[in-house]
Amino acid sequence: MKYQIIVIGTSLGGLEALQVILLGLPKNFFVPIAVVQHRHKDSDDTLRVLLQSYTNLVVKEAEDKEEILPGWVYLAPADYHLLIESKDKTVSQPYFSLSTDVPVTYARPSIDVLFETAADAYNQKVIGVLLTGANQDGVQGLAKIKARGGMTIVEEPESAFCAIMPAAAIAFGVADQVLPLVNIPSFLVKICN
Numbered sequence: 001m002k003y004q005i006i007v008i009g010t011s012l013g014g015l016e017a018l019q020v021i022l023l024g025l026p027k028n029f030f031v032p033i034a035v036v037q038h039r040h041k042d043s044d045d046t047l048r049v050l051l052q053s054y055t056n057l058v059v060k061e062a063e064d065k066e067e068i069l070p071g072w073v074y075l076a077p078a079d080y081h082l083l084i085e086s087k088d089k090t091v092s093q094p095y096f097s098l099s100t101d102v103p104v105t106y107a108r109p110s111i112d113v114l115f116e117t118a119a120d121a122y123n124q125k126v127i128g129v130l131l132t133g134a135n136q137d138g139v140q141g142l143a144k145i146k147a148r149g150g151m152t153i154v155e156e157p158e159s160a161f162c163a164i165m166p167a168a169a170i171a172f173g174v175a176d177q178v179l180p181l182v183n184i185p186s187f188l189v190k191i192c193n
Contacts, residue, residue: 007034009137013133015037018054021129029071038133061077081113084121085121099113118145119150130166131166134165142174157170158180
């Protein structure tokens with residue numbers, strides 16, 4: 001398998017965008033997915049419950065030191081950065097780590113933190129997807145994924161609820177693919193099979 005993980009970042013309008021992505025993935029989609037959705041620090045389990053209703057894949061909040069399993073969708077918990085770490089890149093399976101370090105790009109969880117640590121752990125075997133959002137979180141992370149040889153996908157600003165985040169990534173030159181939201185799931189299936 002060429003790609004070993006998909007990391008998705010979104011903010012304003014993200015719930016609807018994530019629903020479109022998850023509805024478009026088959027139940028036998030085995031590449032694990034890690035998601036940062038900007039949300040209030042006191043958010044409860046509602047995001048997970050809503051997203052689970054749109055997919056046959058298992059959706060759960062990531063836990064500290066948790067092994068990354070194929071076919072699962074992991075959410076960054078509210079008010080925690082979600083990182084991917086690896087003890088030894090040659091033999092060790094990457095795992096999740098949680099952090100309460102200061103917000104990055106005004107956000108905790110930060111999309112950049114997830115994307116950058118995924119690039120460190122997986123190099124060219126990571127796909128980064130940046131969706132709708134109202135700031136520039138994720139742009140630096142996509143740049144790192146691209147620099148390491150991974151694939152970067154950005155939602156077409158015209159299809160985004162809020163175009164600021166995708167437009168920033170495009171302007172920064174870090175998008176390998178710019179796709180309408182409805183085309184992203186089928187593209188992921190195509191490149192992961």
